[in-house]
Amino acid sequence: MGVGRRMKKQGPPPPLDESKITMLKKGKTGGADSKSKAVAAKKRRRDADEEEPATKKVAPKKAKVNAPAPAPAKTSAKKVDSKKADKKKPVPMSDSEDEDEDMDEMEDDEFDDLDGISDGSLDSQDEMEGLSDLEDDDEDDDSVMDSDDEDDHPREAMFSDDEDLSDAEEKLTAANIEGLSRKLDIAREQEEEEAELELQEAAMQTNIAGDRPDVFNDQAQAGLAPDLQLLRQRITDTIRILGDLKTLGQPDKSRADYVDLVLNDICTYYGYTRYLAEKLWNLFTPMEAFAFFEANETPRPVVIRTNTLRTNRRSLAQALINRGVVLEPVGKWSKVGLQVFESAVPLGATPEYLAGHYILQAASSFLPVMALAPQPNERVLDMAAAPGGKTTYLSALMRNTGCVIANDASKPRAKGLIGNIHRLGCKNTIVTNLDARTAFPKAMGGFDRVLLDAPCTGTGVISKDAGVKTSKDERDFLAIPHMQRQLLLAAIDSVDHSSKTGGYLVYSTCSVTVEENEAVVQYVLRKRPNVKIVDTGLGDFGSPGFTNYMGKKFDAKMALTRRYFPHRENVDGFYVCKLKKIGPTVAAKADGTTSKDRHSHRKGSKADTTDDDDEVIDKTPIQDEEGIFGSTEGGSFGPFEEGDDAERIARAERNRLRRKGLNPKGVLNKPKKTKGESKSGEETKKPEEAEKSSDESKGEKKAVVKEAKKEEKKTEKKTEKKTEKKEEKKEEKKETVKPTKEKKEKKAKKAAK
Numbered sequence: 001m002g003v004g005r006r007m008k009k010q011g012p013p014p015p016l017d018e019s020k021i022t023m024l025k026k027g028k029t030g031g032a033d034s035k036s037k038a039v040a041a042k043k044r045r046r047d048a049d050e051e052e053p054a055t056k057k058v059a060p061k062k063a064k065v066n067a068p069a070p071a072p073a074k075t076s077a078k079k080v081d082s083k084k085a086d087k088k089k090p091v092p093m094s095d096s097e098d099e100d101e102d103m104d105e106m107e108d109d110e111f112d113d114l115d116g117i118s119d120g121s122l123d124s125q126d127e128m129e130g131l132s133d134l135e136d137d138d139e140d141d142d143s144v145m146d147s148d149d150e151d152d153h154p155r156e157a158m159f160s161d162d163e164d165l166s167d168a169e170e171k172l173t174a175a176n177i178e179g180l181s182r183k184l185d186i187a188r189e190q191e192e193e194e195a196e197l198e199l200q201e202a203a204m205q206t207n208i209a210g211d212r213p214d215v216f217n218d219q220a221q222a223g224l225a226p227d228l229q230l231l232r233q234r235i236t237d238t239i240r241i242l243g244d245l246k247t248l249g250q251p252d253k254s255r256a257d258y259v260d261l262v263l264n265d266i267c268t269y270y271g272y273t274r275y276l277a278e279k280l281w282n283l284f285t286p287m288e289a290f291a292f293f294e295a296n297e298t299p300r301p302v303v304i305r306t307n308t309l310r311t312n313r314r315s316l317a318q319a320l321i322n323r324g325v326v327l328e329p330v331g332k333w334s335k336v337g338l339q340v341f342e343s344a345v346p347l348g349a350t351p352e353y354l355a356g357h358y359i360l361q362a363a364s365s366f367l368p369v370m371a372l373a374p375q376p377n378e379r380v381l382d383m384a385a386a387p388g389g390k391t392t393y394l395s396a397l398m399r400n401t402g403c404v405i406a407n408d409a410s411k412p413r414a415k416g417l418i419g420n421i422h423r424l425g426c427k428n429t430i431v432t433n434l435d436a437r438t439a440f441p442k443a444m445g446g447f448d449r450v451l452l453d454a455p456c457t458g459t460g461v462i463s464k465d466a467g468v469k470t471s472k473d474e475r476d477f478l479a480i481p482h483m484q485r486q487l488l489l490a491a492i493d494s495v496d497h498s499s500k501t502g503g504y505l506v507y508s509t510c511s512v513t514v515e516e517n518e519a520v521v522q523y524v525l526r527k528r529p530n531v532k533i534v535d536t537g538l539g540d541f542g543s544p545g546f547t548n549y550m551g552k553k554f555d556a557k558m559a560l561t562r563r564y565f566p567h568r569e570n571v572d573g574f575y576v577c578k579l580k581k582i583g584p585t586v587a588a589k590a591d592g593t594t595s596k597d598r599h600s601h602r603k604g605s606k607a608d609t610t611d612d613d614d615e616v617i618d619k620t621p622i623q624d625e626e627g628i629f630g631s632t633e634g635g636s637f638g639p640f641e642e643g644d645d646a647e648r649i650a651r652a653e654r655n656r657l658r659r660k661g662l663n664p665k666g667v668l669n670k671p672k673k674t675k676g677e678s679k680s681g682e683e684t685k686k687p688e689e690a691e692k693s694s695d696e697s698k699g700e701k702k703a704v705v706k707e708a709k710k711e712e713k714k715t716e717k718k719t720e721k722k723t724e725k726k727e728e729k730k731e732e733k734k735e736t737v738k739p740t741k742e743k744k745e746k747k748a749k750k751a752a753k
């Protein structure tokens with residue numbers, strides 16, 4: 001079965017909904033709620049199984065393997081019906097009333113001084129024709145307000161019932177009946193597929209005594225292209241065996257043998273490098289890893305974000321429906337997202353798009369902004385901002401007040417950023433084009449909040465960019481986390497810990513690897529004890545971050561960080577960590593004395609005179625109820641210094657070349673090619689890849705090569721010295737030989753005489 005057929009079979013992805021999180025999570029994640037979720041999921045499945053007799057049977061996949069007993073399954077029709085019933089359920093009055101009350105309170109307490117601000121947003125709205133539904137706008141404004149104060153009741157704030165959700169859906173249903181019925185058909189098909197998948201899963205989990213499939217004898221005939229269907233079958237068989245190795249495994253084969261086999265098959269079937277396949281495999285149980293690899297083969301749903309600076313979600317939905325777009329609210333977790341199922345018009349060219357009423361934005365990239373929860377009138381830094389999906393959301397949540405500094409190191413990308421800022425009408429935003437590792441907080445500091453949506457390897461967005469499967473190697477997984485650490489340290493130092501409204505920063509990546517997420521956070525916790533991990537306020541959506549991984553322990557609060565996966569939440573793979581700065585960063589001088597906080601530019605403090613060349617290492621002994629923050633007691637992942645990185649990277653580079661059968665000396669000492677000259681073979685990078693890992697990561701790679709060259713030169717010098725010495729010795733020998741020759745000649749002459 002080819003990739004295309006696989007996709008066809010799976011159909012379009014299901015709508016985004018946190019209630020769809022049913023995947024079992026791996027024990028080794030150490031995630032706080034993973035076990036309970038898994039148990040709940042199992043229980044749901046068991047309950048459903050008891051309620052309903054089997055209506056479908058799984059045919060035996062291979063003659064060789066005994067077919068597992070058919071498990072009872074939920075009928076898809078039932079699922080669809082219950083879904084419909086759910087949809088028709090009105091939002092309980094009490095909830096919405098409560099919410100209104102809450103909002104009133106919030107307005108009174110916190111936003112008394114924002115009259116002018118709402119005027120501002122209405123002004124901009126008035127500019128747009130046909131968008132005069134001020135009541136609606138007020139609702140959306142409220143939605144902006146209640147997304148904050150994460151320290152009080154983050155969950156309620158973020159996941160309170162969406163006041164316009166039920167209304168909007170009713171209207172959408174009436175106006176869009178044909179499209180929605182088509183959508184329901186699609187949903188039904190999907191449910192059927194899901195039911196079948198569940199059956200397959202159940203079949204995989206069935207433990208049949210005496211059934212020991214010999215997957216090792218299934219080797220494809222040498223020299224022939226692999227039969228993808230057989231390969232897939234063997235992957236599922238091997239995963240089943242790994243689930244119960246004792247009963248199903250061959251006595252002479254170890255777990256490592258099976259893992260090796262299935263990893264090779266995954267590489268062949270899905271097209272990953274062995275290095276990346278292994279890295280991703282290690283994040284999950286075998287069964288879940290399979291689900292993850294599968295999910296990477298299908299696109300995520302198309303989502304647009306309503307720009308509340310220009311319109312509100314209800315008006316936007318109506319306008320797009322009139323143009324033949326089939327859509328619905330993205331889920332209760334967002335008040336501005338719309339999931340698009342079908343569109344008769346290109347979404348990037350509608351009049352609403354051009355007027356900046358919405359932006360095409362992956363659902364997962366709403367999350368870091370929601371976690372940061374910027375407040376009106378604050379000063380916010382978006383450190384790596386292009387193309388601006390998150391910047392423009394920040395600006396909207398701040399209702400075009402305060403100031404957002406949107407920075408990006410890439411000039412071409414910064415141009416795209418400016419385009420989006422203009423289109424969406426963000427008037428509180430300034431664009432800078434700086435290397436955030438060194439520019440902040442030197443150029444500017446003292447921000448109330450900082451967002452670092454870091455450049456990453458992109459392992460969370462493989463469905464969008466399949467190139468990641470083969471382009472990311474060991475070098476990238478050393479150089480990119482190195483840059484992420486540098487950026488995050490700069491982000492921390494740019495936050496004003498004494499901000500009255502903030503003092504927060506959010507670190508996010510669209511990658512699922514531990515090196516780029518928990519390990520980076522762990523590193524900065526050690527380097528900056530003046531920050532602590534706090535709740536993201538994103539509720540139960542997503543999974544907790546790893547508190548331990550492959551024997552390495554992280555800070556216990558790492559469970560407060562959130563992970564999102566394509567196969568669990570049907571969103572791009574993503575990581576979100578929220579930090580609170582609780583004290584000043586202190587610069588350590590060479591003589592051991594410390595200077596004052598270097599990030600108080602805003603207040604004109606004299607502390608700004610800190611020597612910028614000093615390495616900033618926070619030595620403030622700040623404690624919380626559990627002891628010193630950032631303590632890595634018992635852990636082994638975090639502590640290492642910048643210098644260590646360079647050495648590790650250089651070593652990895654040499655090893656990589658050797659593994660490829662190349663001579664590191666020859667490759668690394670090659671003279672530099674001039675601009676425009678193409679590089680040879682494996683050194684060539686695709687443009688999109690180059691963009692992803694950014695100019696800066698290229699800089700990192702150059703540094704790697706430089707480092708390696710240094711080492712090579714050292715060894716060259718040594719060998720030169722050795723050969724010099726050898727030659728000297730030879731000369732000496734010659735000289736010692738000469739006199740004996742002369743003596744012999746003299747003797748011979750004498751004898752002749």
Ligand SMILES: C[S@@+](CC[C@H](N)C(=O)[O-])C[C@H]1O[C@@H](n2cnc3c(N)ncnc32)[C@H](O)[C@@H]1O
Nearest residue numbers: 384385386387388389390409410436453694696
């Ligand atoms: C994941 S993207 C940001 C996406 C953006 N936040 C959004 O939502 O549209 C990472 C960005 O980091 C930028 N970048 C890479 N290295 C950087 C550095 N040293 N300083 C600032 N920006 C950098 C890249 O140019 C890229 O645009």
